[in-house]
Amino acid sequence: MQANQSNYLNDNNRAVLMLKQGRHQDAIALLKQLLKKNPQNELIRKNLHNAYLSAGMAMLRKPDYQTLSALMLEAQRFDDNEHLFRVMRGRALFSLKKYNEAEIDLQMARSMGGPDTQVLFLLGNVFYATDRMYDAFDVLESARxxxxxxxxxxQMYSKVQRELSVEKDMQKEYGRHFTITFEGDNNNIIGTEVINALENIYYSLGSLMDYYPEQQTPVILYSRKQFKELTRSPDWSGGLYDGKVRLPVGGIDTVDEKVKKLLAHEYMHAILREIAGRNIPCWLNEGLAQLAEYEQEDRTLVMFEQARKHGMLFKLAALETSFKNYSGMRAMLAYEQSYSFVRFLRDEFGWYPLHELVFALGEKLTISDAIDRAYGGFGVNYKSLEKRWLNSF
Known part of the structure; x- marks a missing residue:
């Protein structure tokens, strides 16, 4: 009996040492084995509980949201009374854009104890992402x-307050994959037209990228003045995706080809954000969005052709970050050059390597390593692709 007790204490101490060394998964596996043999042992239960918490915090720092979500679900089965397991899983699910599941865990965490600022803030973000602005306002006000x-x-409270001041009198339409907010004087026809156009775009771009987001994407149609005031975008901006598609086309009475192009452009940004997060160079982000916009035709590249003839093109590396700081003419060149290069990639190698490139970036590879993965089989790399593109004129 003493030998068995000594063995379990030694194994328990080993698990504690693993936790101190950051070997959380090993510690959890060992403690689960010990608990199976000693189900009533409170010391083992306490250490396993702490191991789940330590592992969760480590995964938040990495971050590794997919693994964190699965681990916290396991932790909840071990101890359903620990609200931090709910909070961490809710945060992971929110980051994975699984908003409905995130809300369930966060609401459960909210009901399990006293007021919790972190839970209220996360719920505010969930409500904002799912276009429930009044709910977001209420929980953020409580958090404040x-x-x-x-x-x-x-910052989040001010953002919601600012947007609500503009959107409170707007109409909403709900489709399968989109919610539309617009000014329509109780005329739902334009909302239905936008929904129908977006549903077509959802499937056409989804087939190109082999990706179909599960969550509804909010789309808001503003006047140019409202768009500029709310987004603080430069004058040349034709739209914005920041988790919601925002377009300065308010007051339209029909969804013409111009509007459909804008919707396709911004929805491609939404898909790219879902797949690659923020780990995508601006030239690829904007180039693919323009390919979506001009799917049925080629774009005229006046600024690009002039710059190319006079040796004034950007280096691709200079187009990896945002174009917002460029003036109108330089911004136009940045967009046209991005389109030209990404169109070249599509025409030269097809859609599949572009798809592979985006998904490689979603795995947090650098653009150079992602290009090696997607295009290495063609015997090219980042530098030689740029040279090959320039030599194609």
Whole structure:
């Protein structure tokens, strides 16, 4: 009996040492084995509980949301009374854009104890992402009262308040994959037309990228003045995707080809954000969005042709970051050059390597390594692709 007790204490101490070394998964596996043999042992239960918490915090720091979500579900089965397991899984699911599941865990966490600023803030983000602006406003207001002066809460609260001041009198239409917010004077026809156009785009771009987002994408149609005031975008901006598709086309009475092009452009940004997050160079992001916009025709590249003839093109590396700081003419060149290069990739190698490139970036590869994976079989790399493109004129 003493030998068995000594063995379990030794194994328990080994597990504690693994936790200190950051070997959380090994510690959890060992403690689960010990608990199976000693189901009533409170020390093992306590250490396993702490191991789940430590592993969760480590995965938040990495971050590794997919693994975190699965581990916290396992942790909940072990101890369904620990609200932090709910909070961490809710945060992971939110980051994975599984908003409905995230809300379930966060609402459960909210009901399990006293007011929790973190839970309220995360719920505010879930409600905002799913276009429930009044719900977002309410929980963020509660979070502000609990933690006055918290910068993240204040910024999110101000953002929701600002957008609500514009959108409160707008109409909403709900489709299978989109919600539309627009000014329509109780005329639902334009909302239905936008929904129908977007549903067609959802399937056409989904087939190109082999990706069909599960969550509904919010789309908001503003006047040019509202768009500029809310987004603080430069004058030349034709739209914005920041988790919601925002377009300065308010007041339209029909969905013509111009509007359909804008919708396709911004929805491609939505798909790319879903797949690659922010790990995508601007030239690829904007180039693919323009390919979606001009799917049925080639874009005229006046600025690009002039710059090419006079040796004034950007290096691709200079187009990896945002174009927002460029003036009108330079911004136009940046867009046209991005389109030209990505069109070249499509025409020269087809859609599949472009698809592979985006998904490689979704695995957090650098653009150079992602190009090696997607185009290495063609005997090219980032530098030689750029040279090959320039030599194609």
């Amino acid at each position: 009262m609990l933690d006055p002066g918290n910068d993240a809460i204040e």
